[in-house]
Amino acid sequence: MTNTKPKDINADVVEVKEPLPTWRYALLIGISACFLLFQLYIALVRPLDRWLQVPYHLCFGLLATFMFKPMASKCKKKSTKALGWLYDGILVIMLIYIAYYFTTNLEYLQNRIYNVDTMSSADLIAAYAIVFVVMEAVRRTMGLNLFLFICFFIAYAFLGQKISGIFKFRGMSWQGFGEVMVMDVNGILGSPLTASMNTLFYFLIFGAFFSVCGGGQVLIDLGMKLSDKTVGGPAKAAVLSSGLMGMISGSAVANVSTTGVMTIPLMKKSGYEPHQAASIEAVASTGGQIMPPIMGVGAFIMAEMIGVSYLKIAAAALIPALAYYGSVFLLVHFLAKRKAMVSADESVKYVSDPVLPRLYQLFPIVALVAIILKGGSLTRAALVGTVLAIGVSFISKKTRMSFKQLVDAALDGIKQAANITIPTAACGIMIGIVVQSGVANKLTKIIANTGNSNIALALVFAMAGCLLLGMALPTVAAYLIANILFGTTLINLGIPALPANMFIFYFGVVAQITPPVCLASFTAAGIAGASSWKTGWTAFGYAFVAFLVPYVFVFQPEILLIEGTLLDTAFAVAVLSYGIIFLAAGVTGYLFVPVDNFFIRALFFITAISIIIPHALISIVGGTVGAALIGVFYVLSKKYKRVSVMA
Numbered sequence: 001m002t003n004t005k006p007k008d009i010n011a012d013v014v015e016v017k018e019p020l021p022t023w024r025y026a027l028l029i030g031i032s033a034c035f036l037l038f039q040l041y042i043a044l045v046r047p048l049d050r051w052l053q054v055p056y057h058l059c060f061g062l063l064a065t066f067m068f069k070p071m072a073s074k075c076k077k078k079s080t081k082a083l084g085w086l087y088d089g090i091l092v093i094m095l096i097y098i099a100y101y102f103t104t105n106l107e108y109l110q111n112r113i114y115n116v117d118t119m120s121s122a123d124l125i126a127a128y129a130i131v132f133v134v135m136e137a138v139r140r141t142m143g144l145n146l147f148l149f150i151c152f153f154i155a156y157a158f159l160g161q162k163i164s165g166i167f168k169f170r171g172m173s174w175q176g177f178g179e180v181m182v183m184d185v186n187g188i189l190g191s192p193l194t195a196s197m198n199t200l201f202y203f204l205i206f207g208a209f210f211s212v213c214g215g216g217q218v219l220i221d222l223g224m225k226l227s228d229k230t231v232g233g234p235a236k237a238a239v240l241s242s243g244l245m246g247m248i249s250g251s252a253v254a255n256v257s258t259t260g261v262m263t264i265p266l267m268k269k270s271g272y273e274p275h276q277a278a279s280i281e282a283v284a285s286t287g288g289q290i291m292p293p294i295m296g297v298g299a300f301i302m303a304e305m306i307g308v309s310y311l312k313i314a315a316a317a318l319i320p321a322l323a324y325y326g327s328v329f330l331l332v333h334f335l336a337k338r339k340a341m342v343s344a345d346e347s348v349k350y351v352s353d354p355v356l357p358r359l360y361q362l363f364p365i366v367a368l369v370a371i372i373l374k375g376g377s378l379t380r381a382a383l384v385g386t387v388l389a390i391g392v393s394f395i396s397k398k399t400r401m402s403f404k405q406l407v408d409a410a411l412d413g414i415k416q417a418a419n420i421t422i423p424t425a426a427c428g429i430m431i432g433i434v435v436q437s438g439v440a441n442k443l444t445k446i447i448a449n450t451g452n453s454n455i456a457l458a459l460v461f462a463m464a465g466c467l468l469l470g471m472a473l474p475t476v477a478a479y480l481i482a483n484i485l486f487g488t489t490l491i492n493l494g495i496p497a498l499p500a501n502m503f504i505f506y507f508g509v510v511a512q513i514t515p516p517v518c519l520a521s522f523t524a525a526g527i528a529g530a531s532s533w534k535t536g537w538t539a540f541g542y543a544f545v546a547f548l549v550p551y552v553f554v555f556q557p558e559i560l561l562i563e564g565t566l567l568d569t570a571f572a573v574a575v576l577s578y579g580i581i582f583l584a585a586g587v588t589g590y591l592f593v594p595v596d597n598f599f600i601r602a603l604f605f606i607t608a609i610s611i612i613i614p615h616a617l618i619s620i621v622g623g624t625v626g627a628a629l630i631g632v633f634y635v636l637s638k639k640y641k642r643v644s645v646m647a
Contacts, residue, residue, distance in 0.1 A: 032414040035060040043379050051109040054189045055102040057197040059095045061421030094129045101126040119175045127178035137422045157433045169437045180432040188428035195304035196424040201417040202382035208413030213393035214361040219244040221355050234270045235280050235332035238263035242284035247291050252512045252520035255285035260527045271339050274530035279539035282524040289509045291321040293369045298479040306497045316560035320549045327545035327580045334588040364388035427480035440488040462486040466504045470511020478508040499554045506550045513539040555614040579611035592637035
């Protein structure tokens with residue numbers, strides 16, 4: 001068997017490398033340059049009035065999106081292509097009108113009193129133009145799931161008075177709907193889109209340049225090298241490299257596509273079954289969205305929504321993320337031991353250039369984290385990191401890019417940033433309707449009445465809702481909707497804002513590996529040549545700890561570093577780590593020796609849950625049973641080894 005060489009990330013910078021007509025490529029460059037210059041102006045020169053910069057950001061993002069993914073690209077005949085371009089031309093005119101409206105009506109908008117002044121014809125035209133172009137962008141780029149979901153909310157807004165039951169409300173008029181969508185702080189131009197403008201744009205640009213300027217490859221190679229000589233090394237390398245790369249990319253599917261092409265073949269060669277290799281990669285890649293320092297883009301929006309610093313959110317996420325990756329790492333180790341894999345197998349050795357001489361390429365991410373830790377703004381940190389990533393790339397001939405490659409990298413970053421404007425704007429439609437109709441308060445009443453104000457039951461309801469949303473929608477959209485539907489409910493039941501938001505964020509993320517719709521698992525299965533369905537359920541089992549940790553940090557906020565002493569946190573971490581051992585043993589069927597008995601494996605699960613549950617008596621009983629299990633199976637392992645030697 002041959003050794004595996006790393007994939008060159010620079011080899012496939014962006015989707016726009018596909019052949020494009022010169023005029024369209026030039027147009028994309030022009031639009032992207034204007035978008036970038038606008039964002040740099042409000043970040044480095046001076047911010048504009050809110051009524052200008054947020055709509056401009058939206059218009060630039062939608063304009064770039066329509067040009068990156070035009071209607072004509074799906075048309076095969078010349079006649080239909082012409083109609084496609086005509087349609088996009090109309091959309092562009094609408095975007096120009098929207099920008100013109102906000103520019104010429106700035107003083108009026110600044111002095112307008114919400115819910116008192118009536119909506120003029122110009123106001124309504126602009127409002128419904130924004131709703132239309134946002135919905136078209138959702139349909140074109142985010143798929144029918146989110147589009148139909150928003151349509152359901154819009155129908156509810158107008159027909160709420162016609163339904164019966166607790167969700168009945170007075171409904172919204174055409175004028176009222178338009179005002180909520182555009183003039184309300186909870187509408188399209190609200191906090192999520194503001195977070196996209198103020199923070200997400202710059203971090204997505206940084207991520208695009210960091211990935212293609214050598215830093216991304218170093219993270220992957222570093223993870224692969226660290227586990228090269230251990231038992232089950234390729235799987236451990238997948239966990240490390242996907243976790244390291246996931247800190248930057250923040251996208252489960254993109255992470256699988258980048259690291260999976262290297263790690264999955266190595267895992268299969270070392271003895272993992274195809275569905276196991278795909279599941280390990282999917283679980284490891286998904287965890288990148290909850291791993292500081294960058295996490296998924298939803299974390300930046302969380303900071304904006306609940307009004308706390310991103311640094312506090314990143315700090316709170318650290319221990320749960322380490323628990324997640326620690327459990328996956330232990331799980332692949334147990335699997336390797338169960339399969340009696342050998343270490344340092346030359347047939348699955350990962351070959352790459354020496355990592356140590358290239359560690360300087362990680363300087364941009366080190367600088368970014370240092371700026372954040374020192375209290376610098378997120379925007380400044382991302383901009384400095386981007387400049388350093390470009391500068392560092394020129395040190396080596398292998399990472400030095402031509403002007404066209406730099407342009408394509410910038411186009412990729414602009415495309416990602418433009419795509420984020422869509423769910424953040426679209427969710428504003430639903431947020432405005434939910435706030436106006438009082439759905440969140442009604443959900444609180446239902447859960448309180450059903451569970452008699454039982455917080456545990458409320459958490460189960462919220463978990464189910466977040467998983468359903470996360471299966472159908474992108475993580476950002478799922479978090480934003482869950483925040484409005486369930487976040488308020490949990491907070492009203494006495495859970496602090498940060499644990500409540502982290503809870504729904506976690507389940508929005510792990511939905512990416514939860515059947516029946518688990519995009520990260522399906523992507524990994526395609527690379528591994530494994531059954532998508534089997535991979536999905538296997539990944540679900542491998543990530544089981546992610547379904548328990550959120551409950552732990554709700555009842556034990558010490559794990560989020562927001563309450564208690566250092567000793568309290570250390571004790572909570574020790575208990576969680578102890579329980580994770582038995583979770584991994586139950587999933588893999590291994591604890592010093594292979595365990596195939598169903599009832600014993602079930603006992604492992606029960607023991608793990610008993611230890612992790614934040615109840616003193618139950619934890620003591622679970623810990624005692626766990627200690628007995630470790631003692632028994634350690635003694636059995638000695639006999640097992642003697643029998644193996646004699647055989």
